[in-house]
Amino acid sequence: QQQVRQSPQSLTVWEGGTTVLTCSYEDSTFNYFPWYQQFPGEGPALLISILSVSDKKEDGRFTTFFNKREKKLSLHIIDSQPGDSATYFCAASYTNAYKVIFGKGTHLHVLP
Amino acid sequence: GPKVLQIPSHQIIDMGQMVTLNCDPVSNHLYFYWYKQILGQQMEFLVNFYNGKVMEKSKLFKDQFSVERPDGSYFTLKIQPTALEDSAVYFCASSHRDRERLFFGHGTKLSVL
Incomplete structure (x- = not known):
């Protein structure tokens, strides 16, 4: 049972473009949603996070959006x-x- | 920034042997975790350790697995005996507060032959 689903599995974009990654979840008790970035040969590192009381958080070129009703998140x-x-x-x-x-x-x- | 050190980076052992993976967490962190990753895919939660106790473990944390951190030294994951399906990269992580920003090590690649 997959509690956190991500799409797409793989994505290729051109330099300068906008990347959009999406995520959905099942458990309504989840209230903290971090995004981690992992480079080959390294462990994941926290990139940005959001609490369920917010719908948007921005950090430089990275923005995460949260939709509680649809149980979805995205990273731009x-x-x-x-x-x-x-x-x-x-x-x-x-x-x-x-x-x-x-x-x-x-x-x-x-x-x- | 704060670093988590994992030793060794790669371990090759025969099936049935015992293995101990070592982790030196960030010095003032209180929560310690082990995750399992196969082929660069999903990070699977294994166990959380706090105040000398296992606070939560997943189905992947089999009876053959154990963790400890004696006297504030290395946080260790021991597998005894090992099985072929234990081959994976094991990541140690630590955090100052529960579920707060996890700091991960570079992982130990375990190959069980």
Whole structure:
């Protein structure tokens, strides 16, 4: 049973373009949604996160949107750069949880 | 920034042997985690350890698995005995508060032959 679903599985964009990654979840108790970025040979690193009380959070070129009614999130990367090429994980957790549940990830390739 | 160190980076063992994966978490962190990743795919939660106890574990955390952090030293994952399906990259993570920003190590690639 997949609690956090991500799409697409893989995505290729041109440098300078806008990348949109999407995520959906099942459990209504989830209230914390981080996005992690992973480069080959490294562990994931927190990129941006949002709480369910918000519908948008921005950090530089990265913006995450949250739709509580539809149980969906998205990550937008504007002016995508080749250095953004990585795997992006949507994740979810809830208050007093002792775990963060990850989706299967989206492999992003940004071509120069 | 804060770093989590994992030792070794790669471990090759025969099926049935015991293996211990070591993790040196961020110094002031209180919560410790192990995740399993196969072929660069989903990060699967294994276990959370806090205040000397396992707080939560998943179905993947089989009876052959154990964790400990004796006297604030390495946080370890022990698998005894190992099985072929245990081959994966194991990531250690730590956080200051539960579910807050997790800091991951670079992983230990475990190959069970």
